[in-house]
Amino acid sequence: MREASKDRLKAFLTLLPSMILMAIFVYGFIGNTIWTSMTDWGGSGSLALNPEKHFVGLDNYVELFTGFLGGGFRQDLVNAVYYSIMLLAGAIGLGMFIAILLDQKPKGEDVLRTIFLYPMSLSFIVSGTIWRWLLAPQGGVNVLPTYLGMEPLNFEWLSSTAAILEFNWQNLFSILLYVASFLLIMTGLFVFRKDGSRAVKRWLGPGIVLGAGTWLFGGLLPEALFMEEMHGFNMATLGIIMATIWQYSGYTMALYLAGFNGISQDLRDAAMLDGASDAGYYRHVAIPMLKPITISAVIILSHISLKMFDLIFAMTGPDNAETGHPALNMYLTTFRANDFAVGAAIAIVLFLVAATFIVPYLIGQYRQRRRG
């Protein structure tokens, strides 16, 4: 007993320095940023040795989401959501596909693996510059067809102003409710297999009621803006998404390839003996077994997509509504416009979005450990 408590004390003392450092430099600074985001630190005189700051509560957030000057931020936020979804789907899908191909042990697998993994080692600034040249409106990929004697393409990869899937930010509240009901229903469907009645009572029922209610009575909700403001998926972001997928699919490929190699050959032989086709083996055996890898890929890629900065900076420059991103906006707001409080508020919004990706995962892990 005494031995054990001595060990515990030693362990605690060893961890103490890093705990203190973490407390100050991670959590303390997060707290400080939250505090800053609730002040009016900005405007002229904000750079004085002792700038005047006043507590203004959530004003900065209200301004960002419903105010007149926050339009750029709102478009950037919408962009970030589309970036994240496309990057996750693209990089994981393509990475998995390449991994499956390489898992067939083709000739020269090592060389191919190196080639696919190589883009990872480039910095975003370098790959951004290369892709900007490739996607220039009058050059790069657009002139490729001329080598085959065809007309050049005229798709404006990075400068298109067209957008699809547009929605009106005025309807912010009903959109949020739709999202909530969608999440409830999805969770319900997920739980349904395990516990049908609980799923219906807790998740499916409320989800459907919420969705239907919003659909029927959504018009009664207050409008977030006094004027129409359309945001959507800008076609100009396609070029940036392509470049990001190019850079990160090699990475997910490496993750999956390691996973596939870790599955014992016996299991594969057994599946084959039972008459599984190649496709069946991957669909029913290999990929479900690699769920932890998929989850870590989602977490890593989602936080990368949330802090996208240098790639966009190199490809389309800092001021570009069509391809903007909250991380860029945060930098410009803080360091160009000297609006420290609003910059901090954008940082906190990004932090919360990142948390929605990671916190469920952490909770899941924690529960698993307690059960195990």
Place this chain on the structure above:
Amino acid sequence: MNKAFVKLCVVLVAALLLSMPQAVQAKELTGDLEIFSWWAGDEGPALQALIDIYKTQNPKVNVINGTVTGGSGVNAKAVLKTRMLGGEPPDSFQVHAGQELIGTWVKAGRMEDLTPLFQEQGWMDVFPKGLIKLIGTDKGIWSVPVNIHRSNVMWYIPANLKKWGVEAPKTWDEFFAIAPKLKAAGVTPLALAQNWTANHLWESVALASLGADNWDALWSGKLKFDSPEGIKAWELFGKVLEFTNSDASSLSWQQATDMVIDGRAAFNIMGDWAAGYMTTTKKLVPGEGYGWAASPGTTGEFMFLADSFGLPVGSPHRDNAIAWLKVLGSKEGSDAFNPIKGSISARTDSDLSKYNAYLQSSANDFGKDRVVGSLAHGVAANETFMGGFASVMEMFLKTKNAPAAAKACQQLAKKAGI
């Protein structure tokens, strides 16, 4: 009693030392001098010319050229901010003259008043009165201007215009009259590049729409941005945008200028650094290879911007920095720097024979035109407004909603204290 006497002595000696600046100056300067700027690329040699003069005057000073690249100082300003806030200012740094410095660093109490230097060097008489007013406040003068650029210039290739049978428009109405004709011939009437050049175009259009008096009233808070005049400026701007290229956001200003040179576009509105680009890089002869005019509707108005250097409080090598500022303001320094940089001297007594045809005409206009400050390049408004204006512009380029943009500007002005 004794203590008081010692104190008195110290004060007297200090006063004596202060009253003998000549004696202090005679001492040879040593140590480092860090010059913080964003002059790289084409502008590097011009900066080097200044450093060379400084080195011959002060051979023992080790000059550190702290250049942070990036057009218009986008990156340099952020680096400077972190250094100043971290209590590690450079000895002297480049800044756009005007509100960009005054509304940011002067207001924060982080710059030294340079009035004594101006008086000592006799600069009060050689710099134009209007200019000194724009770089100073009632509390002092805050920077030494090195050059003057003009922002409201329209560029074209005379041979091309002749081919298409048009002339450089004097007003926007004339432009709208010839633009459809150009468009029909497959020529972009007005070449535009990425977002900041849209800000640049906006200020020329707004100046034409508002007139110089209203333009000044806008920045002193006497005219509201969402007044009918303000909205009209945005409407005119939207109309002008209809005649620009659609791939603007992916072009640099040089590429937009190339469009004019290649004959893919008829006109381009850009600051007079475009003259430097066309003369030096493209080897065109000013007046023959390329032509210029004041941007439509702004004839007789000179929208200016200036690069200048200031002295931050707590400059680590203050004496060296002051010697640097003296070089910048001198006739010798000014005339060494500006012909290379492609700008005109801020001094009224510069040697015009060193400058090319465009710069001579620009210097001539600067002497007689109505001088107004540029927004896109830091004279008219502080950084808070400029930072916000860039995002207002983004949204306008997307939505083309003039009243909304004007209203957003008004809110921004309130926030920026205009």
